[in-house]
Amino acid sequence: MSTETLLQLAVLALIDSTSIGTLVIPLWLLLRRGSRALAGKVLLYLGVVAAFYLALGVLLISGGRVIVERCGDAVGAALEAPGLRWVALAAGVGLIVYGFSGPWSKAEREKAAAEKAARRGPEGGWGARIDRALRTPWALVGLGVVAGLLEVPTMLPYLAASGLIVASGAAFPVQLGVLALYCVVMVVPALVLLGARVLLGDRADAWFGRVAERLGGYVSESAKWIAAIGGILIVRWASSGPDGVGLGQLFPALFGGG
Template sequence: MTTGLLLTLAALSIVDSTSFGTLGIPVYLLLVLERSQVSRLLIYLGTVAVFYFLVGVALMLGLSTVLENFGDALYSRTAYWVQFVLGVGLFALSFYFDPKRRKKLGKPERRFEPRLDGPRAMVLLGSTAGLLEVATMVPYLAAIGVMTTSDLPAGQWVPLLAAYVLIMIMPSLVLLALRGVARDWLEPKLERLRVWMTKHSAAAVSWALAIVGVLLVRDAAFYLFFR
């Protein structure tokens, strides 16, 4: 385990901490939940952290097993064609969320406003946010790839993964603490941040899908057409 690896993972986790699921929804919850309901935000953040940790463990174990047993098949022309088609599909799907395109077609812009209820709803909300974002969270997937290719033993990558997801939710925990001691000062700023993130949430999803699609297509096209 090198310092460069640790810095890379820290940088990727900080980027992930600004996503709609790890910051946008918590900011919204901070604004609408009363002090007596703060535990709901903690339940939500805990659900997100556990979800990503378990997904990370599954990917770490699954990727190493797949690479060991099916490495040749994954680098075949058939596999690269599947990757190419998947990339094109993700890129095409990005236009479905693009606010500018929806406006041209006369369709309403998609907004992501979470519904609130009891603790069970917070668990469902956290799980749903994770499911919707995990495939498009390029930094998280990149971090998994970095740890996989670094051949780290489980005794190293498990705590690294735990630290990664903790950093992901840390900004929201800090905002929660600040809200407890400086609510009147913080809430107007949170409201502006909530409005901005809600307004741009669809665009963020669109860009994330497009970026992942382009990366998949570029990698597959290099193998299929330029080798």
Template sequence: MTPALALALAGLSLIDSTSFGTLLIPIWLLLTPGRLRLGRIVAYLATVAVFYFCVGVLLTLGADAVLTVVRAAVATIPPPALKAGQLALGVAIIALSYWLEARARRQEGSPGKVQRWRARAMSGGGSARSLMSLALLAALLEVATMLPYLAAVGVIANADLGWQLTGAALAGYCLVMTLPALVLAVARLTAHRAVEPLLQRTNDWLTRNLARVLGWTVGGLGIAVALNAVASLLLES
């Protein structure tokens, strides 16, 4: 694995570390009044990391077959038509970003399943099963928008690292993805009074801007795809 590849994967994993499931819910758990139960935070993050790792392994297993089929199909399409299709895909992704942001804004403040499971997991009588269920639900809700992770899996698959390095790269990605929440948990445990205001401000900002960040992330991908297609069409014309 080259340093450039490792740096790219680290950057993508740090972007993933700021998502709803990997940062916002852990901050909610850390803001629970009273003594911090570090084991619960670790169990939650471990569940999310294992889920992501398993999804990455499944995607990597099918990547070669999918890429072979896609390359064969693309070879039969004229380049202008292919770029036009890419442009349409980019526009569709941009439209999807607006829909995702609007849906997230409509659901703000509603006591959905995530909120109910979070309350159960944070309560004194909450079980490890409730916490792991919350982690799995958060990860499942993010599957459709885990764009940095999908990009990382694509980079790893194209690098042809071999199975041992591929597994290590996926595991390292998932570990780095959970590091910010782990660091905040340790800080909350060792310096409660100093860290709690920072956690509250971070929670307030993420709660206010999560829908916007989601829209920007998906929309940015769509803009990149569309601009690449437009540039290619202009150069070929």
């Protein structure tokens, strides 16, 4: 597997690490009192989330390998079709436009976050779920599974990562190892927060509270910035390679395309 592919996977894993399931909910968990006693529960939750992503990734990679092995030529021909590139380009541009719509300025984001916090608190509707989940280990496992399921529709970075792993052509055990490492990287920021919480204890309450409030305001916008990232990746693919849609094709009068 090339260094470029590994770097792309690292970037995608860090993007996935900022989702509600991998960062925001762990932060809300850490805001509960008795953070030292909560360390094991947060670790259990993160383990469930990572295992959920890993299981889903194994299914995606296995399915991708089967498709490549059985229909590789047909898939390759379809990907080289100019019409598909144009469709992908249009879809990518649409995702970018959608992603950059709405309250993206700092003032607008802060206003939206403040309004939401005033109405429902920084945790929104998750507060009661988190309180119930902390009562038993199995309830905490259920919280991790629910968080993973709710994120499936917005897993564009993870889908892109699975595609990169399959396209690398590495042996299946290597692909599984890279996927497992990807899932570990996804929860590293939450583990760093956990370490800071355990070390600082109640002294970090104010700082964690401010961070949680800001992240809670960003949750509603997460689908948009994920869509924007996915759109950029799609446009990049549509315009790359010898079969890509180049500037000459888009603007023949300016760039001399046919």
